[in-house]
Amino acid sequence: MSLWQYANPVKFMALSGRVLPTLTVLSACLLITGLIWGFFFTPDDYQQGSTVKIIFLHVPAAMMAINAWVMMLVASLIWLVRRHHVSALAAKAAAPIGITMTLIAIATGAIWGKPMWGTYWAWDPRLTAFMILLVFYFGYIALWSAIEDSDMAADLTSILCMVGSVFALMSRYAVNFWSQGLHQGASLSLDKEQHVHDAFFYPLMICIIAFILLFITLVLLRTRTEIRLRRASALVARGAK
Amino acid sequence: MSLKVENLTLTRGGRTILSDVNFSAPAGACLILRGENGSGKTTLLKTLAGLLPVEAGTFHAPDEEIAYSGHLDAIKAQLTVRENLRFWAGIYDASNMDAVANTLSLSDLMDRVAGTLSAGQRRRLGLARLFLTGAKIWLMDEPTTSLDGHTTKLVAALIADHCAQGGSAILSTHVDLDIPKAQTLDLTEFAPTADQPSADPFLAGDYT
Amino acid sequence: MIALLRRDIVLAFRSGGGFGLTLGFFLILVMFVPLGIGSDADILARIAPGILWIGAILSCLLSLERIFQIDYEDGALEALATSPIPLEGIAAAKAMSHWITTGLPLTLVAAPLGYLLSLPADLYGWLIASLLCGTPALSFIGTFGAALTVGIKRGGLLLSLLVLPLYIPTLIFGAQTVTRASVNLPATSALMILAAISLFSIVVMPFAAGLALRAALK
Numbered sequence: 001m002s003l004w005q006y007a008n009p010v011k012f013m014a015l016s017g018r019v020l021p022t023l024t025v026l027s028a029c030l031l032i033t034g035l036i037w038g039f040f041f042t043p044d045d046y047q048q049g050s051t052v053k054i055i056f057l058h059v060p061a062a063m064m065a066i067n068a069w070v071m072m073l074v075a076s077l078i079w080l081v082r083r084h085h086v087s088a089l090a091a092k093a094a095a096p097i098g099i100t101m102t103l104i105a106i107a108t109g110a111i112w113g114k115p116m117w118g119t120y121w122a123w124d125p126r127l128t129a130f131m132i133l134l135v136f137y138f139g140y141i142a143l144w145s146a147i148e149d150s151d152m153a154a155d156l157t158s159i160l161c162m163v164g165s166v167f168a169l170m171s172r173y174a175v176n177f178w179s180q181g182l183h184q185g186a187s188l189s190l191d192k193e194q195h196v197h198d199a200f201f202y203p204l205m206i207c208i209i210a211f212i213l214l215f216i217t218l219v220l221l222r223t224r225t226e227i228r229l230r231r232a233s234a235l236v237a238r239g240a241k
Numbered sequence: 242m243s244l245k246v247e248n249l250t251l252t253r254g255g256r257t258i259l260s261d262v263n264f265s266a267p268a269g270a271c272l273i274l275r276g277e278n279g280s281g282k283t284t285l286l287k288t289l290a291g292l293l294p295v296e297a298g299t300f301h302a303p304d305e306e307i308a309y310s311g312h313l314d315a316i317k318a319q320l321t322v323r324e325n326l327r328f329w330a331g332i333y334d335a336s337n338m339d340a341v342a343n344t345l346s347l348s349d350l351m352d353r354v355a356g357t358l359s360a361g362q363r364r365r366l367g368l369a370r371l372f373l374t375g376a377k378i379w380l381m382d383e384p385t386t387s388l389d390g391h392t393t394k395l396v397a398a399l400i401a402d403h404c405a406q407g408g409s410a411i412l413s414t415h416v417d418l419d420i421p422k423a424q425t426l427d428l429t430e431f432a433p434t435a436d437q438p439s440a441d442p443f444l445a446g447d448y449t
Numbered sequence: 450m451i452a453l454l455r456r457d458i459v460l461a462f463r464s465g466g467g468f469g470l471t472l473g474f475f476l477i478l479v480m481f482v483p484l485g486i487g488s489d490a491d492i493l494a495r496i497a498p499g500i501l502w503i504g505a506i507l508s509c510l511l512s513l514e515r516i517f518q519i520d521y522e523d524g525a526l527e528a529l530a531t532s533p534i535p536l537e538g539i540a541a542a543k544a545m546s547h548w549i550t551t552g553l554p555l556t557l558v559a560a561p562l563g564y565l566l567s568l569p570a571d572l573y574g575w576l577i578a579s580l581l582c583g584t585p586a587l588s589f590i591g592t593f594g595a596a597l598t599v600g601i602k603r604g605g606l607l608l609s610l611l612v613l614p615l616y617i618p619t620l621i622f623g624a625q626t627v628t629r630a631s632v633n634l635p636a637t638s639a640l641m642i643l644a645a646i647s648l649f650s651i652v653v654m655p656f657a658a659g660l661a662l663r664a665a666l667k
Binding site for chain 3: 290291292293294305307308309310311312313314315316317319320324327328329330331332333334370374
């Protein structure tokens with residue numbers, strides 16, 4: 001018995017089918033608790049007023065935007081090394097969720113930025129890094145949808161994910177270098193986590209855990225859909241023969 | 242120098258196409274693959290050439306003794322015949338370029354731009370690559386498509402010559418080639434039977 | 450590999466090879482800048498490094514699709530894949546010939562085009578050095594992108610979408626080298642990082658491209 005047995009579609013479907021209801025309820029409860037606590041039962045910041053409360057959406061979404069890519073990278077490597085179909089499909093399933101998280105992070109950041117910096121968008125290194133992450137997601141999803149053969153698509157997207165990770169990381173640091181060059185920077189830093197007050201800390205943690213569970217729920221759900229799609233096309237192919 | 246195929250099973254997109262293929266091609270043998278479209282001729286040839294992965298089973302042949310020629314000629318229309326030949330000679334580190342050009346009666350065409358060649362001349366230039374590889378075992382996918390009767394005969398004669406000199410050839414074709422001592426291998430006998438369990442992991446189980 | 454390199458260079462210069470197209474595109478792009486934003490020499494001089502780098506990247510993008518597509522369509526790639534040369538070697542030779550027919554000429558014409566954009570005289574050295582150090586990365590990364598999309602019909606647009614994000618670090622350090630030099634900041638560090646990115650791409654990308662080709666030829 002090993003963890004790898006769940007890489008088998010049948011086993012995966014059985015297990016994910018069993019845990020999904022619990023996960024769904026749990027992530028919904030935590031999300032509601034965390035957000036209500038964060039929005040209504042925390043004090044206003046003395047500098048930022050109530051605008052600071054968008055942190056409860058912004059920070060978890062930004063974290064999951066990056067974590068989703070890391071999960072795709074791990075799943076891609078598993079596919080390349082061990083050829084588990086479920087792994088490749090899980091990576092495929094995670095990409096649209098990752099891109100949504102990235103968009104939520106950028107959108108909430110813009111809404112937060114308007115009252116704080118007086119602008120929806122500035123070419124701050126962190127904002128730029130998220131924009132870059134967004135285009136990497138675009139490329140990954142586009143490559144999946146461009147290739148007919150599912151195994152070949154899994155191979156090529158996995159390779160892209162691997163190489164893309166290296167260059168995304170490189171871009172992240174390149175952007176820091178570039179921004180210094182333009183003498184912007186420190187005043188627009190988004191490093192709020194370090195200064196976060198205790199009253200904000202607990203609801204924020206709940207929101208972060210809720211987003212992690214939400215992500216897992218959505219990935220499982222979408223992977224199940226992808227498996228069913230593959231099964232359907234395999235059945236059609238067998239019928240056509 | 243012989244090619245030996247044992248219990249080879251091939252799949253394409255999760256679907257088993259051929260199962261338990263067994264045959265051997267000793268030196269001097271010419272094997273003609275038969276079977277309708279989709280019966281796995283191209284898949285088998287590509288697998289033997291090392292372009293496709295093997296699902297199960299084995300085949301034995303040293304890599305450097307295998308030369309593969311697909312549907313297309315791999316000719317650059319902007320280059321002259323000589324440049325085309327010199328390129329492939331460079332790739333295979335071959336020194337017999339002029340001899341090959343002679344054998345395929347390309348010597349008079351050497352300075353012609355390949356784009357101006359007739360279909361038969363193009364095919365000869367394409368086949369020249371197989372000679373340049375120096376490999377003994379030729380894998381040829383439809384070597385005579387879109388050729389007239391005369392050129393088809395010429396190609397058949399070249400293959401027969403190659404086999405007579407101790408080489409071997411495995412080829413797929415729809416037309417009858419006049420090659421003495423050629424054996425036929427019907428791939429339909431290796432088609433998977435309906436009751437065989439599928440290799441596709443997504444067909445297993447009973448979830449919906 | 451030498452044979453492949455030589456053939457690809459010859460093909461690029463023969464009719465329909467696309468060598469002239471790249472340079473023509475670069476010229477038109479640079480010409481569009483003053484037409485679009487006005488001919489003020491001060492503004493042009495300030496944005497010239499960025500424009501020249503973006504122009505070089507876009508011109509380079511034009512010829513990426515040809516790297517494997519033509520060989521794929523006429524069967525030569527399949528034949529090469531079964532030849533004694535490993536796919537990694539094929540990718541490296543292709544990237545090298547792409548650089549010789551694209552990156553190198555772009556570097557050479559960048560200086561006169563810089564003059565058209567009123568680039569200050571003391572920056573030509575930095576511009577040429579940055580392009581010389583950076584364009585190999587463009588070719589090797591681009592070859593990887595071309596390998597990913599080799600089996601896709603009309604994959605040109607997709608290729609751009611895949612490759613351009615990978616060009617971000619090269620663009621940043623390339624343009625920064627010249628920009629920093631223009632405001633009297635130390636530019637050597639940017640140039641060194643740029644060269645490091647190129648060396649990294651030269652070493653790693655042929656392997657990634659070989660992996661992609663192997664998957665795409667199945």
